[in-house]
Amino acid sequence: MEWMYLILAGIFEITWATTMKLSQGFSKALPTLITIIGYASAIFLSMALKKIPLGSAYAIWTGIGIVGTSVLGVVLFHEMLSELQILCIGLIVIGVVGLKLLA
Numbered sequence: 001m002e003w004m005y006l007i008l009a010g011i012f013e014i015t016w017a018t019t020m021k022l023s024q025g026f027s028k029a030l031p032t033l034i035t036i037i038g039y040a041s042a043i044f045l046s047m048a049l050k051k052i053p054l055g056s057a058y059a060i061w062t063g064i065g066i067v068g069t070s071v072l073g074v075v076l077f078h079e080m081l082s083e084l085q086i087l088c089i090g091l092i093v094i095g096v097v098g099l100k101l102l103a
Contacts, residue, residue, distance in 0.1 A: 003100075006048035006057055010064025012041035017069045021077065056099045063096035 016038025023031035041061075048057050070089055073079040081089070 002048045002051040005044045006052060006060055007064070009041045009044035009048060009061050010068065012038050012044060013061060013065035014068035014072065016041060017065060018072050018076070052103065056103055060096050060099055063092045066092055067096075 016035045019031040019034040019038060020026075022028065023035055026032045026035075045057065045061055048061075052060075067089055070081065070085075074081060
């Protein structure tokens, strides 16, 4: 169950980071509210930490956030990623998968 909590924490991490950008400095009510709700990410992370080691959980949590926000940055905000940035994100994915397999 802890791995499900960690995945949920990652999804909420992506949510709050993305809606924070959409809130335009917390000047738009709905994205600001969703950002605040997205902070539940920390609650799910704390639940995952009951059984998953801190270093692994934190690396996976931030890895999910990095990959998800990078993809949404490209899709929603038309941000550009260089080939080297894509390579680095791919290395993060490999690291996250490796941590899961070795846990």
